[in-house]
Amino acid sequence: MTPEEFRKLGYRVVDWIADYRSKVSKLPVMARVAPGEVKGRLPSDPPEHPETFDQIFRDLDEIILPGLTHWQHPRFFGYFPANAMLASVLGDYLSTGLGVLGLSWQSSPTLTELEEVVTDWMRRMMGLSDRWSGVIQDTASTSTLVALLCAREKVSNYGLARGGLQEEKRPLVVYFTAQSHSSVEKAALLAGFGRNNLRVVAHDGRFAMSAPALRDALERDIAAGALPAAIVATTGTTTTTALDPIAEIAEIAGEHGVWLHVDAAMAGSAMILPECRWMWNGVEGADSLVVNAHKWLGAAFDCSLYYVRDAQHLVRVMSTSPSYLQSAADGQVKNLRDWGLPLGRRFRALKLWLLIREQGVAGLQARIRRDLENAKWFAEQVEATADWSVLAPVPLQTVCVRHEPPGLTGDALDRHTLDWVERVNRSGEVYLTPAVLDGRWMVRVSIGTADTGREDVAALWALMRQEAEGR
């Protein structure tokens, strides 16, 4: 394909996406395909000879599109908002089109330096001190794995340079709660700590980590000869957006010299609002921190911002310097390969840079405030309605609700919940994802796609009532 052919086909792709974004609100939110259906419509062998773009666009319309669940739909209330705002999309288009890689500073200086600048913009926007340095990872799963690896190496005094985790005499222990994201447990297991050395600390009635329970667990472990390695606290848990008491946890971590990682993957976006920063009060006492700009904020996936207090330690754990990657500039620059797992790196800063510039900080703040207001309004409607409950505090944009008709309890209530959610989702009008809270199914209403207005939330509420109450 020549650049001129690319120009024409590129317009056609842009048209296709512009049309898609224009009509997405009319499409059924949840994909309506059966397992294997898409696969069954695609040839099992690759084409020997070139195919036309007419054929490719036909397949996009007929095979690809019907099998998508539409995350950019204004009535997508599932999982979390993963806004790929259009300015950010354009930033990513620039990145992919340029096709440059960051293996080292030298391999594309702008790639590294813009990433430094933009992660620092975000640091300022969230009110963090200049003691934090940032880098872009792919996901919070990876950021948290990096954090736990760094914690492991700190407490073991760089055991990786000797016998690794295999030579540890005292068990190294990791602390989190049952409300922590699944990636925390996964990261701890992959980092080699072992399930026996994970402590699920009790949470309180607001689903936040109990600081006294954390202290007890730590002290019990220390008394038993174990070595606390890391605490993962969450600002805005996945299920209910609960707020672990960071200040108290940081104090405990500080007393015992334990690594504190704060998972603000979802809620971090709200920290661009000064009125929300009480939610992670104490965060300056943490060692590492993850905020996914590819969630609520609006950067196209993947754009997970990982901040550390001690960049030197991160580099010491992650660094490699084979001869084929060395350059004369190495002493004066950041080589971001030493800031995470992968060596290769896309020019991801562009998508965040364009987003912030096109929206302005004020624009981003206004949208986050709109969503907070919508969540508050929605929670009020639920609370004011008979047989409906809001099950957890609503500090952010997720509202956990259940319809509890008189007489329905236990498994019968679970069945009722899953049934009406299934009907709501099958309608194609909205999309919700249920989850388990205190052992019972309930519904997480996650508000905040870029185009979700009050009328969308109102329509959701009407449909929920209709399907749950059978009116």
Next chain:
Amino acid sequence: MTPEEFRKLGYRVVDWIADYRSKVSKLPVMARVAPGEVKGRLPSDPPEHPETFDQIFRDLDEIILPGLTHWQHPRFFGYFPANAMLASVLGDYLSTGLGVLGLSWQSSPTLTELEEVVTDWMRRMMGLSDRWSGVIQDTASTSTLVALLCAREKVSNYGLARGGLQEEKRPLVVYFTAQSHSSVEKAALLAGFGRNNLRVVAHDGRFAMSAPALRDALERDIAAGALPAAIVATTGTTTTTALDPIAEIAEIAGEHGVWLHVDAAMAGSAMILPECRWMWNGVEGADSLVVNAHKWLGAAFDCSLYYVRDAQHLVRVMSTSPSYLQSAADGQVKNLRDWGLPLGRRFRALKLWLLIREQGVAGLQARIRRDLENAKWFAEQVEATADWSVLAPVPLQTVCVRHEPPGLTGDALDRHTLDWVERVNRSGEVYLTPAVLDGRWMVRVSIGTADTGREDVAALWALMRQEAEGR
């Protein structure tokens, strides 16, 4: 930004990239900026209010572009070819514009099923048996880390479910060579094995792992009470594209029940040529395998193909199933979050799908053959020229050369090498990356960007002679 504004600005971005690709061959290949120069030209604070795209495009031209090293330049001979071919770029544009995520099959069925189909196309194209299952990771660094974690959990019989690596009584050992990619050592250290338990196996005069040395090392470790956990063999090492003897290594691995991971990140692209498959003869005896479609093949970064023989084992090591990600389809589908580290997943299959369809298998094969021919031709020129040497076999597209004027040895020779490469790179005409081989600096000429023709290789050779010979 509305979809209609996106349409207009999208055209402008496409134009900018089409223009960039048209003119890239005229730009200096290596960036000509000093450390900190780009950063110094960008504001340290984010804009409070929206900025215009006119301003953004001006900054792209004036600040971003001059600080790039141009990987898509036809005279880029550094590192490795990272072809972001234009059809693949369009596939990525579709992915970013759609903004859908694969957290589970349910969260966008097409995303998962197209990934299954396209990784299976690639499996067929490379002549692998249907015992292999594929998934897309970001980079080979990550793929290799996943492989070593799987090896660790196999040999420890899922120690992660108990005391983790901390409870291992016998040291678990990992084997590779000094020619293995730096990511292998990094992955082994991060997986917790510890440097004392890494064995750098001797390589032969062709820079390939010595199978007898591997056998010796294994047997010595076993006799000493250690437990061999994994062997990483490479098809096409980074420095010289050396070919470890996979068949012999697989036999040894099989005898001792040791996990064998094959790193074919670079060379895997050549396996679409039947005449190249002798290079990884025995690969069917491996347990895992990585091929980076984002290198020579032409898929836009990131698109690292990771294949495993035992998908169930991979899933058992990586799986998580929190309630908020469960769906009724779970028993019948693949949930790719359980096939690697991150939970979230871009629709990466699109860029590989479009590449293969636009080129056809025959088109991809023809280009790889062209590059092999160019490398052969280049090596012949070097060998036929006085004072120049080809330092390693050239099975693929990388030629390791040195200019060795009479009387120059040792550090003086190193200085000469680094000096003339520096002059070549500063010319802006071509880009080369030096590396150390057998303790001395030499030059890797890595041939194979999408637009590199014979005339580009000839121009490189003329310039190398000019700068090295001082003619």
